[in-house]
Amino acid sequence: MEEGSFRSSIPTYVDKSKVLDVKPLRTLKPLFVSSAQAPPLFSSSPSGPFPSGFTPFYPFSMNGESPGKNQRGGMASDKMDVDGANGNAGSSRKRGAGKQKKAARKSVGSRNAGVSFTVNGGANFIARCTPFNKEDGDREMVEYVLMTFDAVRRRLSQVEEAREAPNGSIKRPDLKAGNVLMSKGVRTNMRKRIGATPGVEIGDIFFFRFEILVVGLHGQSMGGIDTLITKGGKGDDSLAISIVSSGYYDDDTEDKDVLIYSGQGGNPISKEKEASDQKLEKGNLALERSLHQANEVRVIRGMKDPMNSSVKIYVYDGLYTIKESWLEKGKSGCSVFKYKLVRLPGQRSAFADWNSIQKWKAGLSSPAGLISQDISSGAEKITVALVNDVDGREAPSYFTYSTVLRYSRSIRLTNPSVCNCHKACQPGDLNCSCIRNNGGDFPYASSGVLVSQKPLVHECSPTCPCFPTCKNRVSQSGLKLKMEVYKTTDKGWALRSWDPIRAGSFICEYAGEVVDSPSGLQGIGQEDDYIFDTSRVLGQSYKWNYEPSLLNEEIPDESTENDNIPALVISAKNVGNVARFMNHSCNPNVFWQLIQYEQNRDSFLHVAFFAKKHIPPLTELTYDYGISQFETHRRRNCLCGSEKCRGFFG
């Protein structure tokens, strides 16, 4: 820690001649891949359809359900079959369009005719949840289950918020989504175990109790103590295997490695019933037995979301053991069991980081290697830190910080449209033309998260009469997260957030200068490492949107709209915002989404980044740069290090 030793060299006034030209990603050598080796390219038309969001992702085996399409063979065959998945999904969607509008429920079954299911006769993608990986998971399965949960939950929120009379409706989309996943068997790590949960990493964050349940980290939907029956007999022979410290009880969570956890029970059940003494039974008894057994106990710490105090975030803080227990008088005057849990040494930090970040934000301390408090020089509403803890005080190469996308000339994309709402646009209000432009669905849930990826999201424009607080302006509100541009050991500069990020949250726009002539792109990409190009094709498709069949919905027909979206190419070499520091990954945690809104009587395209999954603080933000369609384009070696790394990008 070299606290307080910086506070200089804001890049806008550093001596350009002395600054090394640091690329966002280190370029090793040009890489040319023959077509036989190249990964499958999807929908190569520059006008779309949108390359990333619409081809269903099959991360796991189809178990021979797409015969003849699986061309990888060997080990790969039971992992991923992107070719087959795309072939199937693409054709079935086209067939489904128009014909099956009415038979929503039926169509799901008939579309899948001939496919054998392993679970509840649901959609074929559920077949990936095999008895094997439902019992014991891995990272891929955990991420898949979490992504499915949140996609379903977002959709249920969207449907719910559009409803006029919320009587008998889904008030708890999280519980409903949990129920859908449980009943369809979309879950993992169902086998209870002592110690680590395969695929769940220390530091992982969760926004709902059900998320923790469906990945098998903690097997109680509400209760704070989960137990494992050790001998075939009574419940008495149980050990505590995981606990959630949520704030409901008076736990002491001050120390980053020690947790004083309260036993369960004794709370007043209703207004009439008084608090009572806790008894040495159930979870309390299991904790007591675990004290003597000294077995590992998983600890999940709940805390307020620094972004939104009404939201609670759960952080998996790794394994602890119980060292002591005692009985004391609680605030109500009744006896409460207390357990002292101590974190096992040698685990990567998780909860401790949250404490550090709080101090940084409060100005009580600084991260090691802080060079600048704000590389945006005040352009952003929230400061953007610059940190180099790797090689001294070197700063990124010179550029002009801009929060907006600069168009050199106006491009009329569609007829500009403004809505006629005079407060905030209301989900479900089909009189609102902005909502109609989005196909009738409000693109964002009330929490501000994007519900589904689409070819194009139509936001309300600055000229719409609705309030600036209208929820349909998410990408126009600027940075909300506390960002940090930081130096990595091997990938140049990178971007991360001090705040936790919920899946679907808006992160930032890709600011820069629009490159006018798409025909001239071939040359531009050669020299400019800060090009963003919507016509690049993503090397790996994935499914972010909810699976309609899980909710007995028909597959929406997106094929007719947005066929004429032109390619958008942006250079952030000279002008840009934090987005220019985001590196490529083949397994990214961020994706981009085209947004359109009206400005000065013309409609303009924007590129907005959203969180693909929940992102813990200080995790590098990455997106898939995609692959240029120009064969002469210079490709670069990928250093993302993910298991499914395709080896190159660009």
Place this chain on the structure above:
DNA sequence: GGACTCTCAAGATC
């Protein structure tokens, strides 16, 4: 804006 109350929920267990 935040602390509080109210309401309606879920799975596990017995």
Place this chain on the structure above:
DNA sequence: CGATCTTGAGAGTC
């Protein structure tokens, strides 16, 4: 199979 237990999350209130 249903009652009981154990709180979570969102909305509404002051």
